[in-house]
Amino acid sequence: MNPKKSLFENFGKIYQRADKPRPSMYKRDLPWNGPAFSERILSEHLDESHGAASRVTSERGIQLDWLWQKLALFKNAHLFDVTCGPGLYAIKFAKRGCRVIGVDFNAAAIAYAKDLALSERVASKCTFIEQDVRQLNYDGENFDAAILLYGQLDSFARQEAETLLQQIAYALKPGGKLCIEILNQAEVDKTDSTWWFTDDQGLWADDPFLHLGERFWYEDEQMSVERYYIVHLETGEMDEVFMCTQTYSVEDITEMMQAAGFSSVQAYPAWDGLPLYDATEWMVYVAEK
Ligand SMILES: C[S@@+](CC[C@H](N)C(=O)[O-])C[C@H]1O[C@@H](n2cnc3c(N)ncnc32)[C@H](O)[C@@H]1O
Known part of the structure; x- marks a missing residue:
């Protein structure tokens, strides 16, 4: 697909993401075993x-x-x-x-x-x-x-x-x-937060990317969920990654x-x-x- 069109569609998906969905909706961990x-x-x-x-x-x-x-x-x-x-x-x-x-x-x-x-x-x-x-x-x-x-x-x-x-x-x-x-558990950050950064390559991709991150704390479950969007800037493709941490x-x-x-x-x-x-x-x- 045309990279610009792909970027446009993927930013639309980010805009429409679930606000603070239940932890059970997430895949729990980094793709450790992905190739x-x-x-x-x-x-x-x-x-x-x-x-x-x-x-x-x-x-x-x-x-x-x-x-x-x-x-x-x-x-x-x-x-x-x-x-x-x-x-x-x-x-x-x-x-x-x-x-x-x-x-x-x-x-x-x-x-x-x-x-x-x-x-x-x-x-x-x-x-x-x-x-x-x-x-x-x-x-x-x-x-x-x-x-x-x-x-x-x-x-x-x-x-x-x-x-x-x-x-x-x-x-x-x-x-x-x-x-x-x-x-x-007593030392874990119990606040919600967001962040972003760009890089030419690194843990998240072998090509230039934008990393958008969000962190949610779930008081009842005493767990955090981090959601990352990795936007590949040359192709416009995007990965969505979750990391859940139960304390x-x-x-x-x-x-x-x-x-x-x-x-x-x-x-x-x-x-x-x-x-x-x-x-x-x-x-x-x-x-x-
Ligand atoms: C933070 S690293 C720690 C590795 C090692 N214990 C160390 O301290 O050097 C976590 C490790 O858990 C592995 N891992 C995560 N989920 C796993 C699973 N379901 N089955 C087997 N290994 C898993 C990852 O591949 C990774 O190597």
Whole structure:
């Protein structure tokens, strides 16, 4: 289609968008496993100038020491990295002697993790699986520990999160430990906002684009929904992307973890005081089966 006509039509769609539709109407998350997006987000995971997709190496090192201790890891421990991304944690744990299974549905990230395991000479200790973690079906009592880091649990609908926690509990040995990192509900921005920016290329597109963003806070559900329109300026085409973030109080997530099969749950606000640039935004929980 003629780019100008396409732009005109797409701005009309933006004008007619739903004002503040119910969260259940949205697709919930970024297109992590979309072919082009998955390649672009992989670059963000590996970009050491920011920690937006994965934390930078120096911060990961600090977390690894903490996790090693809190999860009582040991040489040959069997570790489950749920939403492992490009395997940046998994491979470091493998280098410390763990046997690791990492699962993620971003094909580009999984391919990267497999290559990294080879180049770091830990391929025999690592298995990376491209799979949607909402369809986990692992044997029971297999892992000594599991990690689910950097807020991914918040992106799932509450019921999906409950099921995922149950699946992880099932996969752990008795006494096995899980560490999850979710947003600190008290620190989350609870206002509505809008923004825009342009770029020649980046996370949202490989071509010049206009990004229009809106954020809604839903007090009853204690969740936010962000809606992005990506307008491709050369073709006039447009993408609509949503990102939902469910937040949990300490009591709420503790109950969910107990209902999933964990006997004890310990909360660590602000990453237990570790020097991470955004530590105060996070709550970390270590639960024991
Ligand atoms: C913020 S990144 C964190 C990656 C990794 N844990 C880290 O900290 O480096 C979230 C990851 O979750 C993955 N992900 C999101 N939804 C998923 C799903 N339903 N199944 C599997 N992986 C998923 C994404 O592909 C992405 O790699």
